[in-house]
Amino acid sequence: MSSLQPVRGTHDLMFDDIRRHRHIEATAFEIAQRYGYSEIATPAFEFTEVFARTLGDTSDIVTKEMYTFETKGGESITLRPEGTAGVARAFITNGLAQQTPLKFFYRGPMFRHERPQRGRQRQFHQIGAELIGVAGPQADVEVIVLAKHILNALGVTNVTLQINSLGDAESRTAYRDVLVKFLSGRRDLLSVESRERLERNPLRVLDSKDPADRDAIAGAPKFGDHLNETSHAFFDAVKSGLTAHGVQFVVNPALVRGLDYYSHTAFEFVTDALGAQGTVLAGGRYDGLIGDMGGPVTPGIGWAAGIERLAMMLPALAPAKRPVAVIPVGPAEEQAADLLAAELRAVGFAVDVGYGGNMGKRMKRANKIAAVAAIILGEDEIKANTAAVRNLDSGEQTIVPRADLIGHLAPYR
RNA sequence: GCGGGUAUAGCUCAGUUGGUUAGAGCGCUUGGUUGUGGUCCAAGAGGUCGUGGGUUCGAGACCCACUACUCGCCCCA
Numbered sequence: 001m002s003s004l005q006p007v008r009g010t011h012d013l014m015f016d017d018i019r020r021h022r023h024i025e026a027t028a029f030e031i032a033q034r035y036g037y038s039e040i041a042t043p044a045f046e047f048t049e050v051f052a053r054t055l056g057d058t059s060d061i062v063t064k065e066m067y068t069f070e071t072k073g074g075e076s077i078t079l080r081p082e083g084t085a086g087v088a089r090a091f092i093t094n095g096l097a098q099q100t101p102l103k104f105f106y107r108g109p110m111f112r113h114e115r116p117q118r119g120r121q122r123q124f125h126q127i128g129a130e131l132i133g134v135a136g137p138q139a140d141v142e143v144i145v146l147a148k149h150i151l152n153a154l155g156v157t158n159v160t161l162q163i164n165s166l167g168d169a170e171s172r173t174a175y176r177d178v179l180v181k182f183l184s185g186r187r188d189l190l191s192v193e194s195r196e197r198l199e200r201n202p203l204r205v206l207d208s209k210d211p212a213d214r215d216a217i218a219g220a221p222k223f224g225d226h227l228n229e230t231s232h233a234f235f236d237a238v239k240s241g242l243t244a245h246g247v248q249f250v251v252n253p254a255l256v257r258g259l260d261y262y263s264h265t266a267f268e269f270v271t272d273a274l275g276a277q278g279t280v281l282a283g284g285r286y287d288g289l290i291g292d293m294g295g296p297v298t299p300g301i302g303w304a305a306g307i308e309r310l311a312m313m314l315p316a317l318a319p320a321k322r323p324v325a326v327i328p329v330g331p332a333e334e335q336a337a338d339l340l341a342a343e344l345r346a347v348g349f350a351v352d353v354g355y356g357g358n359m360g361k362r363m364k365r366a367n368k369i370a371a372v373a374a375i376i377l378g379e380d381e382i383k384a385n386t387a388a389v390r391n392l393d394s395g396e397q398t399i400v401p402r403a404d405l406i407g408h409l410a411p412y413r
Numbered sequence: 414g415c416g417g418g419u420a421u422a423g424c425u426c427a428g429u430u431g432g433u434u435a436g437a438g439c440g441c442u443u444g445g446u447u448g449u450g451g452u453c454c455a456a457g458a459g460g461u462c463g464u465g466g467g468u469u470c471g472a473g474a475c476c477c478a479c480u481a482c483u484c485g486c487c488c489c490a
Contacts, residue, residue, distance in 0.1 A: 005481065064414075065488080082490085110490080115414075118483070119490085126490060193487070204488095268490095279490060306490030329448050363450035371450095378448055392450070 009114070009122025019320065020311040021125060025107045028127045028150045028305075035146050037105040037129060042086035044109060048076040054085040054261055054289055065112040079111035083128045083304055084261075084286065085293075091132060092295035100133025100298065107307075119277035119309045128283075130302035132290070137234050140265045140285060141241030143301050147281055148247050150305075151269060155315040159280055161248065163267040164255035165235035166203075167227045169288065172263065175226040176202055182220055189216035203256040223253055231264065238265055257282075261289040265301065274309060281305035323350035324412050325366035325392075329359050329378030337377050340387070347406060349413055367392060372412045375405075 006012065013021060029039060048068055067079040080086055083106050096102055107127045116122060129146060131139050144161070151159060166172055180202050187195060190205070194213050197204045206217060227235065242249055249267075257266045266284035274280070283303025291297035324344065328337035341351040352369055354362040359376075366374050376388040376397075387405055390397040400408045 008481075112489075114488075116482085117485085120488095124490070128490090210486095277489080282490065304490060309490060325450095327449085359448060360446075360450075365450085367450040374450075376449075380448085388448090390449075395449095395451085397449085 007122070009116040011121060011123075016317055017311070019317060020314055021307050023317065024154060024307050024310050024314070025127055027153050029105055029107070031150050031153055032103075032105040032129055032146060035103065035142065037103040037146075040087060040090065040104040040106050041108065042083070042090050042106070043080075044111075045077050045079050046086055046089060048078040050085050050089050050293075051078050051081060054088065054293055055081075065114055067111045067113055081112045082110055083108070083126055084130060084289070084302055087130050087132075087302075088286075088290050088293055088295070088300070091290060091298070092293060096132075097296045097298060101139075102130075102132045104130045104132070106130075117277065119274050119306070119312060121308060125307040126304045127307060128302060128304035130300060132300040133298055134301075135287070135299040137237035137241060137265075139299075139301050140238045141245065143283070143303060144238075144242060144265075144267055145245050145247060147269065147283070147303055147305070151281065154310060156280065156310060156313045158273060158313070159269040159271045160250060161242075161267060161269050162252040162255050163238070163242075163249050163265065164252050165223070165227060165231060165238075166257070166263055166266055166284070167223070167231040168234075168263055171226060171228045171231045174228075175221070175223050178221050178226060179203070179205075183217070186216045189213075201256075206254045207256050234264055257284050261286040261292065263287050267303070269305075271313065273313060277309060279306075280309050280313065319370075321350055322370050322372040322412075323352045324373045324375060324409065325352045325354065325362070325369070325371040326375045326377070327354065327359060327362045327366065329376065332379065333377045333382060336382055340375065340377065344406070344409070349409065373409065375409075 011017075029037075048066070051066060066081055068076060069078075070076055087104055087106065091097070091102070105128070108125065109123050110126050111123050113122060114120060129143060131143050144163075148161070151157070167175065180198065183190065183198050183202060183205060187198070189212060190198065191208065191210045191213050194205045194208050194210065194216075197208075203223075205213065206220065206223075208214065208217070239249070239251075252268075255266055255268060262284040264285040264287070266282075268282040269280050270278045271280055272278060281303055282305075283301070285299070285301040287299040289300060326337045326341045326344070328334045337353055341353045344351045352366065352371060354365045357365075363374060371392055373392055374390045376390060378388070381387050381399070384399075385402050386399050387402060388397055389400050389405075389408060398408075
């Protein structure tokens, strides 16, 4: 093994891996366009405050997972750990408040300094969608329907949609107080981690996998019982909307987003096919975000999906386009072969001309790159103004007049 | 950040209680075929055994550290 290693948690994407990525991005964007989304590409890094303020000082992402650097000018910048904050910042800096509702699709690398695992890299890639400026639950429904549509189109079907409501700010504050009171009374029963959560992000305790914690929270007050009238109606509208669209879901009261700016709807498409990294696509409503960042108070909802995780769940990839190979028999025909290749490329064929070697070598190469056909040019063919076309699957070979060549090759285009 | 497992050819892996020139399959190169690939046959190239240290007459094998990968925890896409 070479001593030249890539940075931990980063990978080279090539061959089928990158084809999977591109297929996911292209499929997702094509479908998102049907829903009125246009693409946005924000910078891969931002001033650190963009993430530090919006993600909340207590989230793990901010406290230990950000790639943060100081510039020569002494400013702190951070490689983006997620996409929503950058889109929200772009919304504000470009003064887009006048143009709502806005629908943005994005794709690109994200960076988190975590311990790498299967389905978790330090540089990974996401696709995401944000719908900004619509306060009503029909936006939540549409965004989730879009997500489901994309997953279906990709052939990712063994996923379950979980949803929950985090309520509006008023409901969440009220519930948090009740929950903290309850958990504080049972502090001794909680795991060390959950005692920390109790300080930092008490809702997260509900999500613990620790068996002792599960017992301790068994009788905890339910979030659903503490939603105010508005929040309740909102959640009901989302659920009935999804049902009307035929989108199946399960309500998971323990579903709590790690990022502080979420409110009302939170959702995740999960699978058990990916070990510990079961979340494939997740999102929620962030009505407080843009206002908190100093922009005009504007509701929003969106989601992001991990391309690497989707790629692992994709069914077999459609085969790549197969080229035709133009093969000169000897050096005397090389230029004629190059010119024929140019002619074919000009009208849309994918053409490989090998490089050097005798005819046998070039035939081997044509076979190795899965060419559909070989077009053989030798002294005889040049003299007769023809080409020999060999179907590399059947082995059938025919002499074709140059004038008929493109027509004859039509099935291989 | 915490705990477990793994690291031998380009790839997938063998390698006995520590013993002399470290193997296989696939892939690659060349030839059988100087106008024909995919099949077949033959030959060949390719390894400081992840890195560094230690034990030993002797280490691919045993010990320690580091690095990477991997599984789980935490958290997340």
